[in-house]
Amino acid sequence: MLPLSTIAPEFYLKDTNSSNSFSFKDIKGEKGTLVMFICNHCPFVLHVLEEIVMIANDYTVQGIGMVAISSNDPVKYPQDGPDRMTEFAFKNDIDFPYLFDETQEVAKAYDAACTPDFYLFDSQNRLVYRGQLDDSRPGNNIPVSGSDLRNAIDGILYNRTIPEPQKPSMGCNIKWR
Template sequence: MARTPSNMLPLGTKAPDFKLPATNFNDSYTYNDVKGTKGTLVMFICNHCPYVVHVIDEVVMIANDYRVQGIGVVAISSNDVVNYPQDAPDKMADFALENRIDFPYLYDETQEIAKAYDAACTPDFYLFDNRDQLVYRGQLDDSRPGNSIPVSGSDLRAAIDTILYNRKIDEDQKPSMGCNIKWK
């Protein structure tokens, strides 16, 4: 597993649009389809990455906690499925079911959307405000596989709370860390 940090897309960047098929629903989704009234969390994940597997329960809890408060949530996998068949769409649907993911888990076959977001690793988190401006890109928390720090979601939760409670976002953000996106 290659330990890769986020590229840290500039804050204020407008959310790139997309239209991608969901692997856990029979539909395609655009950014506007998943957009929340107060903000939107876009994350790049995949099925096999040990960093994603390490945090997926907390990611699902965050989605469940904040969607009811007006935060839209979507996950995207952009990995090359020819060389990494465990990330194929049918396996994504299985992963979503096994992990109780009930928000759209989209497949970016061309990898254009990962490039538009400048995504580098899995997991990679992007939080946009209600004007679709990037306010947070960074880590879930300080926990990593094997470092004995419990998964809490503290960094991402704090960022979402700043949106919900109209606080000033801390621009000193730690990059996410995970497996590199498997480019074609």
Template sequence: MAQTPSNMLPLGTKAPNFNLPATNFNEIFSFEAIKGEKGTLVLFICNHCPFVLHVIDEIVMIANDYRVQGIGIVAISSNDVVKYPQDAPDKMANFALENKIDFPYLYDETQEVAKAYDAACTPDFYLFDAQDKLVYRGQLDDSRPGNGIPISGSDLRNAIDAIVYNRKMNPEQKPSIGCNIKWK
């Protein structure tokens, strides 16, 4: 299993907009449509990545914990579905249902959105403040498949808490590690 780190997009970057179809809703979503009052979490995931499968329950818990606190959340899959048919939109809809993902799970067929965010791996996390400026791009926590460290979501939760409770953001941000995005 290859381990690819995040590219660590510069902090302060304005959130790139998008218009992508949701596989678990019958509509197109833009950044503006999913944006939260206090901030927005954009994550790049896919159905088959062992790193995503390892943390998907914690991702869903974070979504449930923070949406009610003004954080918008969206997941995007940008993988090449010709070479990786398990990541096709119909399978994404099933994955969302099976994992109780009730926030938009979008399909980036052209991979333009992944490129705009400089996404490199799954999972890759981007947290924007209320002004749509990037304040966190890093890991969920130190847990990885097989390393024995319990999943806590601590790094991402601390970053979201900083936005929600108007605290100072930790400038030390570790890159996420996961499977590389499957480029065309």
């Protein structure tokens, strides 16, 4: 896992929602920034997607920048290609940038392992949280709450200690080339 206090790795990727390209600096929030690795087909992502969108709606207005990145190989997984990402974002009300990591270099720089995977940076671009959304998984009957990630974001916003230990995300492995 990417060590806490790591400065956010820079990127410059094409947004499948707008056809613009964005860097970390472009999406950085005044109070912090959430970088999420997701994809279109993973059942773990689909299980929590509504909560991810609610978190974006709740926290972007409070100064948290948001971005989602898909790094999956679109040759082996065409449902995760850029054209399908645009459809997926529209269908699921994803209003924040949904970037395509064609070379997979960004996923490697973040040590991303699965989808979904969450990286929260403070206003100084230092990693303060990397881990799961919450304890809910497809089929485990625990309701999706976003509690772990929400607590970490609240820690940034209200100058609170971010709880330890941070549980790693669980999901589908990134589909490497």
